[in-house]
Amino acid sequence: MICIQHTTVYAPDEVIEDGAVLVADGRIQAIASAKQMEPPEAAHRIDGTGLHLVPGFIDLQLNGAMGHDFTEDPHTIWPVAAYLPSYGVTSFLPTIITAPLASSTAAMAVLQQPPAGFSGATPLGLHIEGPFLNPAKKGAHNPNYLQLPTETAVANWSPEAGVRLVTLAPELAGALDVVNVLKQQNVVVSAGHSTATFAQATDGFDAGIRYGTHLFNAMPSLHHRELGLLGALLADDRATIGLIVDGEHVHPALVKMVWELVGNDRLNLVTDAMAALGMPPGSYRLGDFDVTVDETTARLPDGTLAGSILAMDTAVRNLITYTGCTLAEALPTITSIPADLLNLPHKGRIAPGKDADLALLTPELQVHSTIIGGQIVYQKNLATENTEG
Template sequence: MAEASPAAPCYDLTDLIVAPGLIDLQLNGAFGHDFTSDPQTIAAVAAKLVQYGVTAFLPTIITSPLSQVALAQQVVQQGDFAGSRVLGLHLEGPFLNPAKRGAHNPQHLQNPNLGVIESWSLANGVRLVTLAPELDAAAEIIQALVERGVVVSAGHSEATFEEAEASFNQGIRAVTHLFNAMPSLHHREPGLAGAALSDQRITIGLIPDGVHVHAGLVRHVWQSASQRIAIVSDAQAALGMPDGEYLLGDTTLTVANGEARRSDGRLAGSVLAMDQALRNIHAWTNSPLEQILPAFTTIPASLLGLAHYGRIVIDNPADLVIFDQHYQVVATLVGGNIVYGSTTLEQRQC
């Protein structure tokens, strides 16, 4: 006779909220670690990221020597990660418009070239690529990546409305950090931002830290397109750390008062945790949690083609975050295993 399986633990979650785990499509690093300069640190960040309720993320490699991209691909393909799931890489660059490079080192920017992306595919660890669609030969890159299962996003771009729409028709399905590293929305020249807001096919990445985008504008975008928004942190090495100096790629940033900037004053990523982003959206939009959660769960999962993530459904991975009534993280589970908050849950055993 087969042995009976041990009974699953029971926890009393009265007054707590169980939600799907949060998914971050754009994370440059955290806890003092920068993925671009040292991709080996992805594992260390994954292990601790669960404290913010993040159960899956895309380590983001910014414009850098291509050898760093190759190393990051090896790390993701070979890594055995504990904590938050690593869903693949987000490569932000090198096909960006120099005029909207932001914190990206212009020495490493390149014009679109099929040779550069020869090994970039979902099978080789690349899940999402951000590029400027107005650059010459960008259409060839978009087509090649889409055929390899990679999601393509428009960003760091000066694309006109018409150029953006053309790129959406070519296969782009997202826009990276709306309003940032693109021309301002203008009533006669709506540009990439206007195209993203008007096209129902496009998932809109948005950084709700109150620095990259004003809270009032976040509220306006939410009211018009909440069903297409994927909240991202765009956090970098300073997340979870005190103010000071940190690396983003080969650039030193100064972090103070919730802002990360280069020596020339350019914004360079954020120090936003995803659970704080959720609390910000709640406060700025006055929306209930059930309306907020898709932007942190099902919408990013659907963009990546991962229909079984970001949802609480029988037979789906039990990637969960447990909040208190103030949306503070009490515990996080990945694959049904408690990866953060075990002491608290043990105190609540039935």
């Protein structure tokens, strides 16, 4: 049992100054002002003075970190998951990019067998990005493995089997039939790496597509007479929009424009981070390719952006800097919005009964400590007080 006291609590509908949150059995038990809550004697008390208590961050697109690439070796999902709480991430979707379908099958099997004693961010299931992508917008995906979508290929994909999100190009032959199958199997479908027209994108939304993979990237630019997938994602309220806010994939001024258009109603920050996250500049892998990484970007030899080196806590700070929004306004983009998209009502909010996945942030919005399932899994100079009993 943990009681976090004297902290600023970011509850769904209010910000509680000098608040307190009681956690037990992996769930949030109570929220109140610190003056109103007297924790049980057995509670482990955490002094959150000067800190922000926020829901744990959820990343829907992560290719790897710490030198590990999930597509190349899905077993590295677990060591990366153990590392992610240092960025405030409490759950995520390991992303498998375009590869033989056997790679996705292998990654699904890995998720079924967490290591003994594992402690870290929770892999909620895979994000399979490819191979059902348009070759004209392949980005850093290997064109040798791209293929048309088929119902047979996705017949066994479900959250129970380890698949939560699938990115495909809706204009491809057979794509809408596959969207329908995945929808029936409770897998969220995203449009991305696509040349879809506005009409084709809308047909995709009608079929059940509910997400857009990294807005602006790997899709045609906006044209005032043919809005394409980009315009359809911005215009259609049914779609949640993924956005990489690293200042490289999308210009900060354009991030602000998107914010002013859709705000925190359906905007979802993702990192799309690759193996170089948390590592020095150098050469790293993304799928089959060697990627050159400097202080700010990851690129193929031809200059194509190949994922990012963005950490999720940095993404939040960037959004606030680029748009002028508040922390309270920014938080849904990495907490409740992705949780709702994946139909995980127990995650993404600080409220009684919700999972005790939490992060404490400093006034500068650096990660101070992270709690997952009611257990402290990361802490940096955390001031705590154990009560007797």
